[in-house]
Every structure is written in structure tokens, then in C-alpha cells.
Amino acid sequence: MIAARSFDLELAPGLIHLNTASVGPVSASVRAAVADAWMRLERDPVRMTYGREPDTVVSQADAVRGKVAALIGCDSDEVLLTSGTTDGMIKLAQALPLVAGDRVLMTDQEHEGGETGWLYRGARDGIGIDRVALPLGQTSAETLVARFAAALRPRTRAIIVSHVGSASGLRMPVAAIARLARDAGALCIVDGAQAVGQMPVDVRRIGCDAYAASGHKWLMGLKGTGFLYIARPAQERLGPPQWLLTRDYGGNSSGTGPAPLMVGLGLAIDRIDALGTKAVEQHNAALAARISAGLAVLDDLSMIGPRRGELASALVAARLPDAIDSRILRDRMRGRHGIIIKMAEKRWFNGIRLSPHIFNDAAQVDAALNALRIELDQFGA
Numbered sequence: 433m434i435a436a437r438s439f440d441l442e443l444a445p446g447l448i449h450l451n452t453a454s455v456g457p458v459s460a461s462v463r464a465a466v467a468d469a470w471m472r473l474e475r476d477p478v479r480m481t482y483g484r485e486p487d488t489v490v491s492q493a494d495a496v497r498g499k500v501a502a503l504i505g506c507d508s509d510e511v512l513l514t515s516g517t518t519d520g521m522i523k524l525a526q527a528l529p530l531v532a533g534d535r536v537l538m539t540d541q542e543h544e545g546g547e548t549g550w551l552y553r554g555a556r557d558g559i560g561i562d563r564v565a566l567p568l569g570q571t572s573a574e575t576l577v578a579r580f581a582a583a584l585r586p587r588t589r590a591i592i593v594s595h596v597g598s599a600s601g602l603r604m605p606v607a608a609i610a611r612l613a614r615d616a617g618a619l620c621i622v623d624g625a626q627a628v629g630q631m632p633v634d635v636r637r638i639g640c641d642a643y644a645a646s647g648h649k650w651l652m653g654l655k656g657t658g659f660l661y662i663a664r665p666a667q668e669r670l671g672p673p674q675w676l677l678t679r680d681y682g683g684n685s686s687g688t689g690p691a692p693l694m695v696g697l698g699l700a701i702d703r704i705d706a707l708g709t710k711a712v713e714q715h716n717a718a719l720a721a722r723i724s725a726g727l728a729v730l731d732d733l734s735m736i737g738p739r740r741g742e743l744a745s746a747l748v749a750a751r752l753p754d755a756i757d758s759r760i761l762r763d764r765m766r767g768r769h770g771i772i773i774k775m776a777e778k779r780w781f782n783g784i785r786l787s788p789h790i791f792n793d794a795a796q797v798d799a800a801l802n803a804l805r806i807e808l809d810q811f812g813a
């Protein structure tokens with residue numbers, strides 16, 4: 433296990449954060465480095481914003497594309513820095529040349545940030561949106577892939593899929609789905625918001641054409657940071673041609689961005705890298721298993737995702753009986769116990785989600801389980 437105490441977080445005293453899947457906390461030293469970068473920038477704004485010398489803030493921000501590339505196994509000219517997953521997914525939806533009658537295929541559990549750009553293309557350009565239903569509680573990768581295969585249509589141009597489902601915590605068999613897309617002549621576009629930083633991600637091994645992710649979740653980077661990978665061959669298929677001009681962060685054709693935040697993202701990546709993504713995954717798997725085991729024995733809850741195996745992740749979700757309002761439960765966990773958990777989106781199920789990360793430990797998990805037990809008892813269920 434990673435020593436949870438070694439993180440210099442600035443969480444309010446006593447607060448237990450078990451919701452990195454929403455946003456992760458930033459280390460004090462990373463935030464201080466960002467403040468320092470911002471101060472350097474404001475002392476010499478034009479040079480620090482546009483100058484390409486190695487000591488400028490914009491150059492240091494641009495170098496973060498290389499760190500992202502090393503983290504996810506691609507080249508830096510396949511990486512664009514963004515403000516988050518939604519930004520990346522919308523860019524992709526705008527860039528794909530689609531004409532009326534073309535179709536895209538996605539699951540019925542995509543996060544709004546991942547699907548919104550495609551829904552817009554659907555409404556504006558007459559693009560058909562097909563959905564793969566993912567019944568909650570899936571435990572077989574083969575069944576999942578077969579569902580995608582059955583939903584492909586002759587004019588399916590892209591498959592859009594979350595690497596890890598934000599509601600269910602389901603870790604999707606994205607490599608098999610990417611193969612399926614390739615065989616069908618479609619692009620495979622992965623929403624990696626819930627994957628990068630909690631486990632090793634290798635975009636070449638996945639074989640996807642594009643992958644969008646957030647810096648402010650599992651990487652514990654600054655809020656408003658993220659990145660987009662587009663494989664070199666897919667760059668040729670994606671318009672507009674500006675893509676080829678705007679990869680440099682803070683270049684003339686890409687405009688002016690919050691370079692100090694990106695410098696901070698680079699430092700956050702360094703930290704995850706130093707721990708090793710495999711070690712992070714193992715730490716989180718142990719805590720997630722502890723949560724699953726603890727939740728499974730609570731009479732009122734039923735588990736949503738797989739508890740272990742290739743489809744499990746560090747996002748652990750459970751359904752509540754209708755009589756228990758997940759919003760009230762979440763608020764009581766926070767107000768009475770100082771424990772941050774997520775209320776599942778009601779359109780999927782009435783329930784809760786816990787997502788432990790490297791700064792959490794077994795004692796915090798046990799405190800959360802104990803608090804849940806107390807609160808569920810109080811509901812009288």
C-alpha cells in the first residue's frame with residue numbers, strides 16, 4: 433500500500449475525501465509551484481506567455497505534452513492540452529467529418545461531458561446516435577463486446593465509450609471495442625476521465641483513435657486541466673486542419689491559455705509517475721475491495737459494479753432502497769461525519785459512489801463504512 437500520510441494535501445482538517453472521481457485534491461507543493469509560475473509570468477507577461485525560450489512559463493507548459501505522452505504511451509505531437517475531458521470530447525465531436533445519415537455508437541451510460549458534443553452533432557447535422565444498453569451489474573467482458581458488435585450499423589462512423597463508467601465504475605474492455613471499431617472502419621473514441629491516474633493507461637495498446645482525459649481527477653492536477661490524444665493516422669481523418677497547427681500549447685494559432693495550471697499538471701503527473709501507475713492501481717484496488725466488502729454486508733445496499741476482476745475499478749457504487757434518499761445520505765455523511773461521497777446520478781440509480789485514491793487509507797475507509805452503517809440505521813430501513 434502507498435503511505436497515505438505522505439501527501440501534502442490542503443483538505444480542511446478532519447475531512448475525509450472519498451470522491452476523487454468527481455475531483456481530486458491538489459498537493460500544497462504543486463499549488464505553490466503554480467503560484468510561483470503565475471508570479472513569474474506576471475513579472476514579464478509577454479515573454480512568459482509567448483517566448484519559446486526554455487525558461488518561459490509557456491514553454492514549460494508546452495513540455496507537459498511530453499509528460500502526458502510518456503504517461504499514456506504515445507508521442508507528444510499526438511497530445512493537445514485541454515481544460516478537461518468535456519473540452520476534449522467536444523473538440524473531437526466538432527472535428528469528425530460526419531454527414532447527415534452517418535451514425536455514432538455510444539453506451540447508455542456516458543457522462544454528459546463525454547456525450548454532449550455528439551448529441552449536438554446529432555441535432556444539428558442529422559447524425560444518428562445509437563446506444564448500447566449496459567444493464568447495471570455486468571460482469572463479462574465478452575458480453576459487453578458482443579453488445580457493441582450487435583449495435584454496429586453500416587454507417588457507424590465512431591464508437592464512443594468511457595474507459596471507466598462514472599456511474600457504475602465498470603472498466604470497459606476498450607481494446608476489444610477498439611478492434612471492433614477498426615474492423616468496422618469506424619473510429620474508437622475513449623472518454624478516459626475516470627481512468628488516467630488511477631491505473632496504467634496505454635493508448636497504443638488499447639488501439640483507440642482518440643482518448644480524452646481530465647487532469648483534475650485521478651491525476652490530482654489543477655482544476656481546469658486535461659488532455660486529448662489523437663493517434664497520428666486519425667489526425668488525418670479529423671478536421672478541421674487547425675488540429676495540425678494548434679498542438680503547441682500557447683502557440684499563435686492555439687491562443688493564450690492558463691499556462692501555470694498546465695505547469696502544475698506536469699508536476700502532478702510527475703508525482704503519479706514516481707509512485708508508478710501499477711502501484712496506484714493496486715493501492716486503490718485494495719481500498720475498493722475493502723469498501724465493496726463493507727458495503728456488501730449492509731442489508732440496505734446492493735452493489736452495482738463488479739467487486740473484482742478485469743471489469744472492476746476504484747469506483748465503487750451501490751444502490752439504495754427507494755425509501756432512502758441518496759442526497760440526504762450524502763449530505764449527512766458530509767455534515768455529520770466529514771466524509772465526502774458521491775450521490776449517484778438519479779437517472780441511473782438511487783445510490784452512492786465511493787472512489788478512494790492514493791491519499792486514502794484503510795482507516796478512512798473503515799470510518800466511512802461505520803458512518804454509513806450509522807446513517808442507514810437512522811433511516812430505519
Ligand SMILES: Cc1ncc(COP(=O)(O)O)c(C=O)c1O
Pocket residue numbers: 453454515516517518519542543544545546594596597598623625626645646647658
Ligand atoms: C466519464 C466522464 N467523462 C467526462 C467527465 C467530465 O470531465 P471534465 O470535468 O474534466 O470535463 C466526467 C466527470 O466526472 C466523467 O466521469
